[in-house]
Amino acid sequence: MKQIHILLSVAALAVSVGGAMTVSAAGADADKSSMIFGGTLPPGYRDWKLISVAHEEGNLNDLRAVLGNDAAINAYREGKLPFPDGAIIARIAWRYVPSEENNKVFGHPQSFVAGPPTNVQFMVKDSQKYASTGGWGFAQFSDGKPDTISVQGCFSCHVPVKDRDFIFTRYSP
Amino acid sequence: MKQIHILLSVAALAVSVGGAMTVSAAGADADKSSMIFGGTLPPGYRDWKLISVAHEEGNLNDLRAVLGNDAAINAYREGKLPFPDGAIIARIAWRYVPSEENNKVFGHPQSFVAGPPTNVQFMVKDSQKYASTGGWGFAQFSDGKPDTISVQGCFSCHVPVKDRDFIFTRYSP
Numbered sequence: 001m002k003q004i005h006i007l008l009s010v011a012a013l014a015v016s017v018g019g020a021m022t023v024s025a026a027g028a029d030a031d032k033s034s035m036i037f038g039g040t041l042p043p044g045y046r047d048w049k050l051i052s053v054a055h056e057e058g059n060l061n062d063l064r065a066v067l068g069n070d071a072a073i074n075a076y077r078e079g080k081l082p083f084p085d086g087a088i089i090a091r092i093a094w095r096y097v098p099s100e101e102n103n104k105v106f107g108h109p110q111s112f113v114a115g116p117p118t119n120v121q122f123m124v125k126d127s128q129k130y131a132s133t134g135g136w137g138f139a140q141f142s143d144g145k146p147d148t149i150s151v152q153g154c155f156s157c158h159v160p161v162k163d164r165d166f167i168f169t170r171y172s173p
Numbered sequence: 174m175k176q177i178h179i180l181l182s183v184a185a186l187a188v189s190v191g192g193a194m195t196v197s198a199a200g201a202d203a204d205k206s207s208m209i210f211g212g213t214l215p216p217g218y219r220d221w222k223l224i225s226v227a228h229e230e231g232n233l234n235d236l237r238a239v240l241g242n243d244a245a246i247n248a249y250r251e252g253k254l255p256f257p258d259g260a261i262i263a264r265i266a267w268r269y270v271p272s273e274e275n276n277k278v279f280g281h282p283q284s285f286v287a288g289p290p291t292n293v294q295f296m297v298k299d300s301q302k303y304a305s306t307g308g309w310g311f312a313q314f315s316d317g318k319p320d321t322i323s324v325q326g327c328f329s330c331h332v333p334v335k336d337r338d339f340i341f342t343r344y345s346p
Contacts, residue, residue, distance in 0.1 A: 046223075046346075053226045053236045055269075057283040063226045065238060094345050096228075102341060105330050110230040114345040157278050168275060172267050172287040173219075 036139040049073045052172040064093040066169045076171040087125040093118045134166040209312040222246045225345035237266040239342045249344040260298040266291045307339040
């Protein structure tokens with residue numbers, strides 16, 4: 001597949017940089033990706049339990065939280081790999097913005113908080129359905145709508161952590 | 174009360190800087206604080222829903238997540254102030270560490286993840302019991318054990334956001 005997309009694995013999941021994930025050339029893979037949840041956000045994902053947090057500099061310039069549904073969280077906490085079918089991991093992200101309000105209290109600049117949301121990404125485990133990408137399906141949503149992404153592009157960045165079932169993020173106690 | 178502690182409000186909650194919260198001179202307030210949950214962590218707090226995330230530079234040097242129990246989350250989502258009695262807000266934090274693993278995939282340094290945990294702080298709403306501190310009780314735990322802190326010290330840093338019921342952190346969708 002043509003690697004014109006720029007997909008980078010991050011603290012948790014593959015992410016787009018500079019909107020490169022939305023290139024239409026992603027083609028068939030893109031269609032497959034946006035179909036993971038029937039084109040809609042998985043219900044209740046914002047209520048899922050926290051796996052960890054991270055900050056990305058550069059073009060991403062975000063603060064992010066990685067959440068997991070019960071199947072994912074249980075696997076993390078029990079240290080079980082591979083993740084079971086049905087496990088879903090969500091990466092939420094927001095613009096990285098300084099907090100003048102907090103800095104005033106601190107007496108100097110040091111505080112950065114979550115600004116406007118950027119996008120939400122998901123990895124869903126189905127070892128049969130997504131056998132060609134390590135058993136993981138990938139999806140991304142912006143403003144509640146599915147983005148056109150390249151599933152193979154997402155997957156290729158996750159290959160370096162194959163021994164952790166292709167998942168970058170570690171559970172933070 | 175003697176202001177020898179250094180308590181600074183942050184993205185969410187009052188936090189200690191350089192361990193200054195553990196000074197014994199905090200006295201009676203400190204005892205009161207550590208008694209909020211009978212000296213033990215509130216059960217299940219790590220499963221609470223996510224309110225937001227933040228990064229603090231300087232001595233704190235952490236990545237943090239702010240979680241809320243159902244009473245707190247519901248109040249946030251409904252935009253209801255003041256928070257109801259029973260609302261509890263938890264601030265978890267971890268050392269801010271670069272991720273060489275992630276940076277390799279990105280091709281340049283940009284990724285920061287959660288390292289070892291630092292401490293966990295709580296604000297619990299009880300308008301009667303904690304009437305002298307805006308209706309909020311404050312507590313901090315390190316390695317699962319209550320730290321000696323100054324509740325008045327915590328509270329004084331939260332006064333600038335009195336109009337948000339003394340809570341710095343905003344809900345991130």
